[in-house]
Amino acid sequence: MKQSLMDIICCPLDKQELELDATETEGDEEVISGTLTCTECGETYPIEDGIPNLLPPDMRDVEA
Amino acid sequence: MEDAETERREVRATYDYIADHFAQTREYAWPEVEEFVDDAPYAAVALDLGCGNGRHAELLADHADRVLAADASRGLLDTARERAAERGFDADLVQADAARLPVRDRTVELAVYVATLHHLPSRAARVGSLDELARVLVPEGRALVSAWSTAHEKFGRTEGFDTTVDWTLPGGETVERFYHIYSPAEFRDDVAESDLELVDFEVSSGNCYGVVRPAGE
Incomplete structure (x- = not known):
């Protein structure tokens, strides 16, 4: 995801701002992996292979 | 009947499972969507909610500086990424729940929410999802x-x-x-119940289509 996306996205639960912790980046703008953390509720959302997973926690894992 | 949360996770997991085949069968944008996007003013930020393989994000890319392409299924987002690379359009991909959008208030000028609302398993979730769309649209926004x-x-x-x-x-x-x-009447009722209002409504190719804007703006 692009760093500039931070201006548009928010926590899906309380709509508060997120803080980006990038662990892998490409160039200046592209975040490949890292974590987004809600500055209010503290919920964390992973960025996996360049795509942020902003599903609420109760939607994340299930077997097909 | 399973509980609603389980049902929603399962719809997402199913699309993860069928993503590649599903994407192959969704080559073209729908004409009704093409017409809506063609008639819309150029936007700073556009949203394709339930983007699937990105066929409508591709349309929006010509009508906006930035396209947010959101889907609950990571498998489908991967197909959208492939399509964007093959066809040379740009979209910001986000894995998201249509009923709890991770998008700030009043950021989106133009949105399409196509063939996705009907996967939400309760009326409360469907109306809540329309409320979310109203929240993220700018006052003069259209979806x-x-x-x-x-x-x-x-x-x-x-x-x-x-x-x-x-x-x-x-x-x-x-x-x-x-x-x-x-039913068409129920579709209109759900929009009326939400924070959106209908600007235009039609039934076409077996689908209800509503052009909507935030209510009371």
Whole structure:
């Protein structure tokens, strides 16, 4: 995801701002992996292979 | 009946499972969506909610500085990424729940929410999702919302109902997806119940289409 996306996205639960912790980046703008953390509720959302997973926690894992 | 949260996770997991085959069968943008996007003013930020393989994000890319392409299924987002690379359009991909959008208030000028609302398994979730769309739209923003309708010839019913629709994979395996099939009147009622209002409504190719804007703006 692009760093500039931070201006548009928010926590899906309380709509508060997120803080980006990038662990892998490409160039200046592209975040490949890292974590987004809600500055209010503290919920964390992973960025996996360049795509942020902003599903609420109760939607994340299930077997097909 | 399983609880609603389980049902929603399962719809997402099913699309992860069928993503590649599903994407192959969704090559072209729908004409109703093309018409809506063509008529819309150029936007700073556009949203394709329930983007699937990104066929409508591709349309929006010519009408906006930035396109946010959101889907609950990571498998489908991967197909959208491939399509964007092959066809040379740009979209910001986000894995998200249509009923709890991770998008700030009043950021989106133009949105399409196509063939996705009907996968939410309760009226509360569907109306809540329309509320979310209203929240993220700017006051003068416009969105096109579509859902499968009882007007489709295969249903032959007049009242809205819940059902499952099979998807058949190339090997013959079938998987089920939850759908709520809308009657046109019920679709209008759900929009009216939400923070959106209808600007235009039609039934076309067995789908309800509503052009909407935030209510009271």
